[in-house]
Every structure is written in C-alpha cells, then in structure tokens.
Amino acid sequence: MTTETALFTVRRADASLTPSFPPFGQFIGGTFVPSTSTSTVEIVNPATEEVLTQVPAGTVEDVDAAVAAAVAAKDAWAAKTPRDRSAVLLKIADTIEANRELFETLEAANTGKPSAVAEDDISSAIDTFRFSAGAARAYSTLGADDYAENHTSVIHREPVGVVGVITPWNYPLLMAAWKIAPVLGAGNTLVLKPSEQTPLTTLKLAELIAGEVPSGVLNIVTGPGRVVGNRLSEHHDVDLVAITGSVGSGQKVAAAAAGSVKRVHLELGGKAPVVVFADADLEAAAKGVRSAGFWNGGQECGAACRVLVHESVADKFTELLVREISEITVGTPGAGDAEIGSMISKPHYERVLAALDDIRKDGLTIAVGGRAIEGPGYFIEPTVVTNVPAGAAITSNEIFGPVVSVETFSTDEEAITRANETIYGLAASAWTKDSARSLTVPRKLDFGTVWVNSHLVIATEMPWGGFKGSGYGRDLSSYALDDFSRTKHVMYNRG
Structure with missing residues (x-):
C-alpha cells in the first residue's frame, strides 16, 4: 500500500x-x-x-x-x-x-x-x-x-x-x-x-x-x-x-x-539496524534516525536505515519518525539550511528509484517520500517505509539512499536475532533506558560498532570497521x- x-x-x-x-x-x-x-x-x-x-x-x-x-x-x-x-x-x-x-x-x-x-x-x-x-x-x-x-x-x-x-x-x-x-x-x-x-x-x-x-x-x-x-x-x-x-x-x-x-x-557496506525498545526515549530515537539515517542523503555505510521497534510503541514511534522526516530540507550545495543533497550520480539515482519501485511491488507502505523530486539534479525525497514484515528484501538490501524502513519485534531475543540476520556487520544501535539491557544487548549484536541511545557518532580515537560481509x-x-x-x-x- x-x-x-x-x-x-x-x-x-x-x-x-x-x-x-x-x-x-x-x-x-x-x-x-x-x-x-x-x-x-x-x-x-x-x-x-x-x-x-x-x-x-x-x-x-x-x-x-x-x-x-x-x-x-x-x-x-x-x-x-x-x-x-x-x-x-x-x-x-x-x-x-x-x-x-x-x-x-x-x-x-x-x-x-x-x-x-x-x-x-x-x-x-x-x-x-x-x-x-x-x-x-x-x-x-x-x-x-x-x-x-x-x-x-x-x-x-x-x-x-x-x-x-x-x-x-x-x-x-x-x-x-x-x-x-x-x-x-x-x-x-x-x-x-x-x-x-x-x-x-x-x-x-x-x-x-x-x-x-x-x-x-x-x-x-x-x-x-x-x-x-x-x-x-x-x-x-x-x-x-x-x-x-x-x-x-x-x-x-x-x-x-x-x-x-x-x-x-x-x-x-552495511545495513545498520536501529533497535528501539519499549522503554526508549521515542522522540530522541526518531530524531536520531532523522540525523543518522539521512546524513549525506543516506549514502553512508553506517546509516541508521533499518529500524526494529517494539510492537507496543511502534505506532507512536512511527508517527514521530514520519513527522521528523517530513521536515527534512532538501537542497543544492550553498542552499542555506539544506539537510540532504542529491544522489551522487545518475546511475545511482536510478538504482535507488528502482529499489523504491521494488518496495511498491512488494506491497509495503511508503508513509512519506518515495519519489524523485522534479527539476535538475539527482534528488530523491526522504522516505520512510513502514509495516515491514520480517524477511522483506528491504531489511537486508543496502539501498544507500534516503530510505529508512520500520519493522516490529515482540521480545529482546527476537530483536537481537533479527538484527543479526544480515550479511553485514558494520554498525548498529540500541535505544533503551534500562541500564542492564544497555550492557547486554550490545554484546549480542554482531557489529563492529554499536551505539547506545545514539547513532553515527564517530570519534577519531576509536576504531571503525565491521564483521562478516562488511x-x-x-x-x-x-x-x-x-x-x-x-x-x-x-x-x-x-x-
């Protein structure tokens, strides 16, 4: 839909x-x-x-x-x-x-x-x-x-x-x-x-x-x-x-x-999961995905492009996320407060648009965005895809564009298993106020960098690199x- x-x-x-x-x-x-x-x-x-x-x-x-x-x-x-x-x-x-x-x-x-x-x-x-x-x-x-x-x-x-x-x-x-x-x-x-x-x-x-x-x-x-x-x-x-x-x-x-x-x-490459638990600060998580999912137009191997949110707070989180993404400013270099720019090239622009066509063919919900923007330049709307079922292609394929998907989970164990079910192992994040969970979950996520209550914050003193296909x-x-x-x-x- x-x-x-x-x-x-x-x-x-x-x-x-x-x-x-x-x-x-x-x-x-x-x-x-x-x-x-x-x-x-x-x-x-x-x-x-x-x-x-x-x-x-x-x-x-x-x-x-x-x-x-x-x-x-x-x-x-x-x-x-x-x-x-x-x-x-x-x-x-x-x-x-x-x-x-x-x-x-x-x-x-x-x-x-x-x-x-x-x-x-x-x-x-x-x-x-x-x-x-x-x-x-x-x-x-x-x-x-x-x-x-x-x-x-x-x-x-x-x-x-x-x-x-x-x-x-x-x-x-x-x-x-x-x-x-x-x-x-x-x-x-x-x-x-x-x-x-x-x-x-x-x-x-x-x-x-x-x-x-x-x-x-x-x-x-x-x-x-x-x-x-x-x-x-x-x-x-x-x-x-x-x-x-x-x-x-x-x-x-x-x-x-x-x-x-x-x-x-x-x-x-990467396909970074963002695991949002029921006790998370949902507004902070939505703002975090806005920043880390769409930085550099989503052309980022550590981008927060795949959200797994607990089913009990999924509707509220999705509402907040769609509102955040709807406010993103698209612009050319030098255009004031633009947050995201163009895709890097015509071939890549066409690859991202083809991925969006596949999402439509799969019957998934595009809650905001999903189209090319008219005019010169290779611009694509910031996009949020919701109600994504487990195992859908978008959960594992690296689109490398301004596209974020949202899926739900029921238990901590399910969230960890699903987050790890990818060939990539570059980066992930966990969002929770529970101190015990904040210590145990990162150890179980099979990624080279795991953030807790943030995403895509990089320090030159700390290593960057992945596991598995990354x-x-x-x-x-x-x-x-x-x-x-x-x-x-x-x-x-x-x-």
Missing part, C-alpha cells in the same frame, strides 16, 4: 559554486604528469547535472609508474623517525585547514553535498591527520625481555612497504584521509585510486601538499576500478591493498590480491596504524 505525498522540493542556491580545480594529469613522483591514455572521465555536479571538468582515465602503465615511484621512495620514508613523519602529517592538516573553504566548495560541487556535510567532512579530515600525527609517535608493543632462557626478545614495528588504496565516492577527501594519514604515519608509501566520480578534492590535496611530502611517497592515479583498481590489487610490488567500498568491490580486490598473497584491508581491518584510532604495520621479532642469544 502507498500513501505517498509530494512534500519535498529542492532549495536551490542563488549562485552556482565556483571551485578551484586541480591540475590535469596523474600525480606520480611528486608532480602531475600526463597519463599514458588520452581517454578521460567527465566529472559531473550531481546537484545540477553540469559537467565540471575531466580527469584522465588511467591505465595499467600509469599504475605501474606510480607503484615504481612508491617503491623508490619507500626506504627513505620508512627510515624517517616517527617525529619526522608526524611533522609531515601536521603540515598536511594545516594545509587543509588553511584551504578549508576551497576544499568545502570543491567537495560540494563534486558530490552535491549540503554545506553542513561538506564542512563536517573537511573538519574530520583535518582531525584525522592530526590524530595520526600523534599516534605515529606513540606505538605500544611488548617490552624487550627474556621470554626464553638466555635469549632476549625485541619487537620491531615496521611499515609494510607500498600500500594500494581505493577510496569511494560518498566521502572523497575524508576517506582518503582515513587511509593516507595512518598509511604514511606507519612509514609506508602509497598509490591511491579515488572514485572515478569524485577525484577532485584528493587531487587538489596532492597539488597543495606536493612541497611537504617527499617525492613518490604519495601517488594518485585516476580512472576506472576495473583497470586502475584491479592493477593495484594484483601488483606484486604492492604489499597491502586497502579499500572502502561495496561488498562486491571488496570481493574483487581480495580475489585479485590473492595471487600475490598480499594483505587486504576491507571496509565495506569486511575486516580498522580505520581510525591507533588500530589503523597497526593495520598498516607489521611486527618483526628479533631474538638475541646471550648465553
């Missing part, structure tokens, strides 16, 4: 954004160089559908050149002290800070993000570099001592070497920062492939920090994943490959990496530097 109403229009900024574009080329060996291919990729502003610029569609030869530059630079960079590497990371943070408005404008133009989201992304990127600068100087490891008679053991923490990085389109600069900062902090060099849809802020960062980072330590190759990403994953001189992306992309990376038995770091490896925190390091045991016979 459908009760859709056309509540939403797009607020549009008075003037279009005028971003400062990076140079054209591949960033290899500390400078922008021509690609070996003349093919290009158009970069589109998804809020207006205008073509912003073009970047090279990179080749295998481009990747090989970038890897060779990273290999040439790795010994000298690894030999630097943690203090020296930390100083470089702090300079990168200062550079982003000094050019904050430039990065925010460029990110918003390339992604269609509202100003508030772009501002948060840039602030978080700055904080990531500053945290990693400190964490790089504060490794902890087992103390040197005699663990076997007459033998003294020492643990060395070493960089892994050359790291291949593949970043997604939903948080272009921030996800680059989540990888670049700990990778460099741990003493590695890297080759990064940004999403072919959103490479501009990553390339701009390379342009602005070229004088601060030694030649070859950071290299960027633009182009399609099937070419650039695959070559990075299979390359025998790449020691570890890290990706933030979909489950399918992660599977391809892991399969390609298997040929050279390299380590992989996978931060993949991958393995940890971003943020000192655990990220561990992921991009290796341990070596040296034992001295003093008998």
